[in-house]
Amino acid sequence: MIEENRAALIEARNKLQMAKEEGSDRETATDQEGSDEYESRLSLLEETVREYEVCQIALDCIKSGESSVANDSAISELEGILGQDTVQTTDVGQQLLLLQDQLKQEKVEKKKITENYTSERTMRKKYYNMVEDMKGKIRVFCRIRPANRNEAAQGGVIVVDKIDEFSVTIDTPRGQREFQFDKVFSAEASQEDLFHDTNRLIQSTIDGYNVCIFAYGQTGSGKTFTMVGDKEQKNPGLMPRSFNAIFDIIRENSSKFDFKVSAYMLELYNDRLQDLFVSQAGEAHAQTQSHGQARRVEIKRNRKGVVFAQGAETKEASSAQELYALFQQACANRHISATKMNVESSRSHLIVGIRVESKNLTNGSVSTGKLSLVDLAGSERAAKTGAKDHQLKEANSINKSLSALGDVISALSAELPHVPYRNSDAGLIGWKRQNSHDRQHLSLRMQS
Numbered sequence: 158m159i160e161e162n163r164a165a166l167i168e169a170r171n172k173l174q175m176a177k178e179e180g181s182d183r184e185t186a187t188d189q190e191g192s193d194e195y196e197s198r199l200s201l202l203e204e205t206v207r208e209y210e211v212c213q214i215a216l217d218c219i220k221s222g223e224s225s226v227a228n229d230s231a232i233s234e235l236e237g238i239l240g241q242d243t244v245q246t247t248d249v250g251q252q253l254l255l256l257q258d259q260l261k262q263e264k265v266e267k268k269k270i271t272e273n274y275t276s277e278r279t280m281r282k283k284y285y286n287m288v289e290d291m292k293g294k295i296r297v298f299c300r301i302r303p304a305n306r307n308e309a310a311q312g313g314v315i316v317v318d319k320i321d322e323f324s325v326t327i328d329t330p331r332g333q334r335e336f337q338f339d340k341v342f343s344a345e346a347s348q349e350d351l352f353h354d355t356n357r358l359i360q361s362t363i364d365g366y367n368v369c370i371f372a373y374g375q376t377g378s379g380k381t382f383t384m385v386g387d388k389e390q391k392n393p394g395l396m397p398r399s400f401n402a403i404f405d406i407i408r409e410n411s412s413k414f415d416f417k418v419s420a421y422m423l424e425l426y427n428d429r430l431q432d433l434f435v436s437q438a439g440e441a442h443a444q445t446q447s448h449g450q451a452r453r454v455e456i457k458r459n460r461k462g463v464v465f466a467q468g469a470e471t472k473e474a475s476s477a478q479e480l481y482a483l484f485q486q487a488c489a490n491r492h493i494s495a496t497k498m499n500v501e502s503s504r505s506h507l508i509v510g511i512r513v514e515s516k517n518l519t520n521g522s523v524s525t526g527k528l529s530l531v532d533l534a535g536s537e538r539a540a541k542t543g544a545k546d547h548q549l550k551e552a553n554s555i556n557k558s559l560s561a562l563g564d565v566i567s568a569l570s571a572e573l574p575h576v577p578y579r580n581s582d583a584g585l586i587g588w589k590r591q592n593s594h595d596r597q598h599l600s601l602r603m604q605s
């Protein structure tokens with residue numbers, strides 16, 4: 158109908174144009190009767206054009222009814238056309254009233270849809286996160302590392318056995334012991350399998366929750382492999398997979414939300430927090446500039462109880478690739494060295510904090526969630542790792558902070574009124590619960 162009207166409008170305008178040209182060609186109005194006839198034909202044609210124009214605006218308005226802004230401007234255009242002339246047919250007036258009525262209805266409809274959408278979204282968030290909560294605010298997964306070539310060559314015996322989805326047995330000098338987890342991954346489990354279960358927590362972060370995933374275990378048990386992946390990234394770990402998942406969700410929702418992703422990356426080395434976005438050379442340079450004063454990163458809590466790393470640089474990323482590039486930059490500044498148990502042993506706890514801010518384009522509300530991904534340094538026995546001198550100091554500091562973390566986790570699991578977060582920065586930054594909805598995801602690891 159719109160197309161038919163548009164064609165008729167063009168034809169009527171052409172006829173009017175031709176009639177006007179014909180009029181200007183007439184040299185003098187010799188024949189009064191002919192002149193009157195011409196005038197009345199011209200006025201008839203003008204009226205026809207106006208009618209088609211009004212009709213066209215009305216049809217366009219009805220077609221673009223979802224946008225009240227577009228309709229409002231169309232109405233003023235329509236009123237403009239009608240106001241240009243004193244000739245206002247009842248037909249056109251009725252059409253305008255009808256149109257205004259339709260617009261009113263559409264505005265009410267639009268408001269209803271927006272309200273429904275907002276309440277549906279709130280419900281989705283609520284139920285989604287209720288399901289996540291039912292699974293437990295603290296979830297402990299166990300991953301069994303396959304025996305490596307050295308262990309096999311030395312005739313190592315497998316002492317860990319997965320007996321079902323949730324339990325393992327371990328042969329100890331005092332006999333076999335059984336342990337329960339929220340989930341157990343066997344030595345054959347892939348990186349993909351591991352991520353499958355944590356993937357859902359990324360949605361919670363985007364929904365405005367604070368999520369913490371960390372790997373805990375003995376040195377060489379595969380924490381870095383699980384969190385980061387192998388060096389060549391043929392088997393990417395939870396961190397790069399999470400970066401991709403964040404931006405996948407962002408892409409899917411880009412028509413409804415405006416997102417902002419920013420990150421800080423720190424390491425806790427020898428009880429001191431270091432900003433991994435600043436290299437040691439950069440830090441030394443900054444220290445000279447500030448007359449010997451070292452830049453300090455400190456863990457603070459704001460008035461709302463939200464934990465943040467004061468003094469740490471935060472960088473924005475607009476894609477998973479950008480976030481990964483920032484991560485690589487941070488990893489290059491991390492403390493790693495060889496021990497007897499791991500050729501690339503992490504000598505510090507790595508803390509990656511990703512903040513996702515989302516602005517709802519429908520109602521303007523803003524929510525912020527944080528995903529903390531932590532690769533802890535491994536607990537170790539100096540006798541086994543061969544740690545001496547500064548490595549021994551590192552090991553003592555690692556063991557001390559892990560023991561403080563153990564106290565935090567025990568207190569949280571037992572729901573004790575006092576949780577000793579303050580005993581260690583590590584206990585505070587990664588897994589301090591920032592509100593009642595937060596959830597931690599603990600990956601405990603074992604070696605076969």
Ligand SMILES: Nc1ncnc2c1ncn2[C@@H]1O[C@H](COP(=O)(O)OP(=O)(O)OP(=O)(O)O)[C@@H](O)[C@H]1O
Nearest residue numbers: 302375376377378379380381382499502503534535
């Ligand atoms: N599931 C696995 N499959 C194959 N190789 C693995 C697996 N887990 C760990 N590895 C390998 O075992 C070695 C030790 O793993 P990793 O460095 O991740 O241990 P870690 O627990 O982070 O140690 P540390 O606490 O000393 O840093 C690495 O060479 C890693 O590639």
